[in-house]
Amino acid sequence: MSEPRYSVARYLSIDSTESPTISVDGDLVFCSDTTGTPQVWSLDAPDTYPSRRTAHDERISFVSASPTHPEVIFGMDEGSNEHDQLFRYDLRDGTEIPLTDNPSSIHLWGDWSPDGDEFAFTANRRQPDTFDVYVQGRDDSEATLVHEGEGGFLSIETWGEPGIVLSKAHASFDYDLFLLDPETDDHRRLSDDTETRYGNVRFGPEGELYCVTNYDSDTADIARIDLGDGTHETILAGGDWNVEGFALHGETGNVVWSRNVDGYSEIHTGRLADGEIEALAEPNLPEGVAYDLTFGPDGERCALSLSRSDDPRSVFVFDPETGESERWTNPGTLGIPKESLLEPETIRYETFDGREIPAYWTLPENASPGETPVIVDIHGGPEHQRKPWFYPTKQYFLQQGYAIFEPNVRGSSGYGTEYTHLDDVEKRMDSVGDIESAVEWLHDHEAVDSDRIVAYGRSYGGFMVLAAITEYPDLWAAAVDFVGIADFQTFLENTGEWRRSHRAQEYGSLDDPELLERISPIHKADRISCPLFIQHGANDPRVPVGEAEQIAEKVRERGVPVETCIFEDEGHHTTSRENLIEEFERISDFLDEHV
Numbered sequence: 001m002s003e004p005r006y007s008v009a010r011y012l013s014i015d016s017t018e019s020p021t022i023s024v025d026g027d028l029v030f031c032s033d034t035t036g037t038p039q040v041w042s043l044d045a046p047d048t049y050p051s052r053r054t055a056h057d058e059r060i061s062f063v064s065a066s067p068t069h070p071e072v073i074f075g076m077d078e079g080s081n082e083h084d085q086l087f088r089y090d091l092r093d094g095t096e097i098p099l100t101d102n103p104s105s106i107h108l109w110g111d112w113s114p115d116g117d118e119f120a121f122t123a124n125r126r127q128p129d130t131f132d133v134y135v136q137g138r139d140d141s142e143a144t145l146v147h148e149g150e151g152g153f154l155s156i157e158t159w160g161e162p163g164i165v166l167s168k169a170h171a172s173f174d175y176d177l178f179l180l181d182p183e184t185d186d187h188r189r190l191s192d193d194t195e196t197r198y199g200n201v202r203f204g205p206e207g208e209l210y211c212v213t214n215y216d217s218d219t220a221d222i223a224r225i226d227l228g229d230g231t232h233e234t235i236l237a238g239g240d241w242n243v244e245g246f247a248l249h250g251e252t253g254n255v256v257w258s259r260n261v262d263g264y265s266e267i268h269t270g271r272l273a274d275g276e277i278e279a280l281a282e283p284n285l286p287e288g289v290a291y292d293l294t295f296g297p298d299g300e301r302c303a304l305s306l307s308r309s310d311d312p313r314s315v316f317v318f319d320p321e322t323g324e325s326e327r328w329t330n331p332g333t334l335g336i337p338k339e340s341l342l343e344p345e346t347i348r349y350e351t352f353d354g355r356e357i358p359a360y361w362t363l364p365e366n367a368s369p370g371e372t373p374v375i376v377d378i379h380g381g382p383e384h385q386r387k388p389w390f391y392p393t394k395q396y397f398l399q400q401g402y403a404i405f406e407p408n409v410r411g412s413s414g415y416g417t418e419y420t421h422l423d424d425v426e427k428r429m430d431s432v433g434d435i436e437s438a439v440e441w442l443h444d445h446e447a448v449d450s451d452r453i454v455a456y457g458r459s460y461g462g463f464m465v466l467a468a469i470t471e472y473p474d475l476w477a478a479a480v481d482f483v484g485i486a487d488f489q490t491f492l493e494n495t496g497e498w499r500r501s502h503r504a505q506e507y508g509s510l511d512d513p514e515l516l517e518r519i520s521p522i523h524k525a526d527r528i529s530c531p532l533f534i535q536h537g538a539n540d541p542r543v544p545v546g547e548a549e550q551i552a553e554k555v556r557e558r559g560v561p562v563e564t565c566i567f568e569d570e571g572h573h574t575t576s577r578e579n580l581i582e583e584f585e586r587i588s589d590f591l592d593e594h595v
Contacts, residue, residue: 005399006336008588009581011392015331016313017041020303021065021072022296023091028303028328029053029072030315031060036577040074040089046317046328053089054096059575062109067297068116069138073099075109080571081539082106086121088138099136100143106131110156110164120146120164120182122154128496131155133166135182146182157211160203160250162227165190173197173214173383173420179227190230191215197417200246204272205253210235212246212257218416222246222257224275236277242414245290248272249299254280254320256302258290260414262346262358263387265290267304269320281323285316289389303328307389309362310341340365341395344388344406351410351437353430358415359407359438360388363447364398373452373477373595374403374442378435378468380459382423385414393584400588402454405442409434409464425507428519432467439475451477452595455530458482459543459572466521466551469528476530478594480587483536483543483572486551487523488516494544525554531561531594535583537570563590 016038019031023042031038032050038060040053054060056076061084063074070091075084084107086099100107102125110120110133117138122131126145131154136143147166157165157177166187168176175198177190191198194215201211209225213232220242221234236243238259245258245265253272258265267285270277288308295302302320307313312333318325333341344360351357364372375397379386386406394404408414409431411423423431435455443450455465455476462484469479485491492510510516517523532555536548545566555562565586567579574580 006396008393008396008584010334010336011396012577012580012584014312014334014336014390014392016390017315017329017331018305018313019063019292020305020315020317020328021063021294022301022303022317023065023070023072024068024297025070025091026296027091028315028317029063029065029091030329031063032329032331033577037575040072042091043328046326050329053091053094064109064112065297066116066138067112067114071138073109073112073119075107077571078103079539079569080537080573080575082541082571084108086119099141108155111159113159114161120156120159122149122156133164133180133182147180147185147187157198157201158203160207162203162207162209165201165209167198167201171195173417177201177211177225190225190227192230200248202246202248203250204248205250210246210248210255210272212243214242214417218418220244222255222277235275242416245293245304247293247295247302249295252299254295254299254302256283256293256295256304256320258293260385263289263360263385263408263414265306269302269323271320280320283318283320283323283325285318285325286311289387309343309388309390309395310338312390312392336395340399341390342398344404346388349407349438349441351434355410357407357409357434357437359405360386361406362394362398362404364401364403367401367403367447369446371449372403372447373401373454374405374448375454375456376405376407376435376438376442376468378407378409378455378457378461378464379412380457380461381413382411382431382460383413383420384460385412387414396584396588402591403447405438407434407438409438426515428507429467429471432464432471435464435468436472436475439472453477454591454595455479457484459484462543463521467519469530469532470521470524471527473527473529478531478533478591480533480590481535481548481551483540484534484547484551485520485543486547487520489513489520490550491543491547492516494546496541522551522554525551526558528555528558528560531563531590533563533565533587533590535565535574535587536567537572537574538566538568539571542572561594 017032028043032041041050061075088097105125108122130149133147134143153169164180166178174195180187196215199212214220215232219238222236242260244260247256269280288306291305293304312331315329344362348356442448455468457465462481465481
């Protein structure tokens with residue numbers, strides 16, 4: 001490829017600001033990776049220089065402002081191992097106090113109590129495969145176990161006057177909700193046996209419960225749940241698209257929600273009135289992808305993160321009454337002209353069974369007919385969704401002359417519940433068939449060099465890469481596998497104990513070894529003929545590093561070029577900018593050599 005104008009390090013050094021939360025003093029607190037790892041920062045007004053609040057080498061995973069005190073709680077792990085510990089930070093005097101000290105356990109942030117004097121979280125301290133509920137005073141050094149889970153993944157959705165709402169995940173789209181009294185451990189189920197997903201659960205002004213759910217619907221709606229009998233009532237339907245984000249301020253009844261329309265976010269505001277949502281002003285926000293909708297303590301301002309293909313994640317604050325918005329953070333693009341950052345085209349291609357598969361297609365500038373190499377970038381999950389957000393390595397590879405094809409194959413979220421189930425268990429390889437059809441679409445495109453197509457993906461997308469180069473070995477010039485699953489048998493045996501039953505609902509269980517063998521690329525590694533780059537983190541609790549090691553050994557034995565990049569201080573995600581730069585410099589060199 002031609003010499004790039006901007007290095008991959010330049011693109012990866014572009015900052016991101018996200019996870020906004022508004023303090024009782026009105027300050028915006030957020031996470032930014034300006035120093036190379038996400039840390040806590042704050043602003044007291046837009047268009048001013050932010051104050052850096054933490055100075056750790058390890059990443060900060062979240063930050064949450066107290067509803068009543070000028071302080072926040074944040075989480076931090078070690079070596080990206082996802083074993084978060086919790087810390088309280090005083091925004092006025094900068095005091096930082098450790099709240100937990102149990103590095104062998106995972107602490108999942110829950111919520112502040114309504115008066116802000118306590119907080120709740122779940123953790124697998126008692127046994128590795130089970131999360132329990134803990135409550136701790138803001139000044140206390142120890143937490144109180146208030147509810148023992150019954151195995152698996154348990155998280156806290158919200159804490160209001162009626163109690164704590166718990167979410168028990170059986171699978172990615174199968175949750176149960178419970179209402180817990182933290183004083184007595186009395187708890188009752190609010191959901192029924194219907195396979196349902198819940199999110200953004202919040203208490204309303206009268207103590208009623210609202211959430212985003214696909215209960216009795218193919219797409220996700222805003223619903224009210226009766227705390228007496230668990231009855232679900234839809235109060236705002238998403239229509240053909242999912243309601244995705246939802247924020248509710250319990251005292252004022254102000255609400256903000258987003259619809260996911262082909263990956264782009266439509267933002268709306270309203271207020272609860274007589275059990276319905278009355279529309280307020282539409283916020284004047286740029287088109288893009290919105291995340292992390294959250295109200296300030298008084299409900300008069302809402303913050304969110306927003307990203308576009310040509311704009312990194314930035315925080316906007318707006319008034320739900322008037323719709324007037326202000327951009328509070330502007331990470332910039334390190335001098336790289338915004339006009340050089342390319343937007344994708346949304347396309348649909350026909351797959352093997354006649355179904356239309358949505359995808360994003362981006363051509364580099366001045367693409368030459370028949371000479372353009374392509375990276376087929378497959379998302380993870382498998383129920384995640386690729387969206388048109390800012391993606392620095394994508395823009396780097398576009399600059400190098402690669403086209404980028406990003407399919408949302410069957411199993412992706414964002415297109416209805418039925419679509420997410422099209423790749424379950426025995427239908428696993430149908431999603432890989434969607435990748436073959438994507439390459440057929442590329443072969444028909446006049447710009448594409450069909451001999452220079454790269455399979456590229458992370459996590460479940462890494463599995464898809466390995467499956468694609470074993471099922472359809474003749475299609476690929478090279479492949480890049482990030483933290484991918486090579487053998488579902490060893491993956492399920494070695495993944496975090498709390499995840500095993502949850503993942504078995506998606507991929508099949510250890511009780512069905514024939515199925516696991518059939519869908520595992522490791523058993524067809526002798527078909528791999530293209531050069532392979534494998535990246536992994538030694539601390540990965542989700543997809544253990546043994547998955548990378550065993551597929552690398554199999555491919556190397558056959559004499560096929562294989563390069564590994566394993567970081568001892570990383571986990572499922574590469575979180576250090578220094579490591580990211582090394583990783584993608586090596587990937588860029590690998591693709592230059594083989595593509």
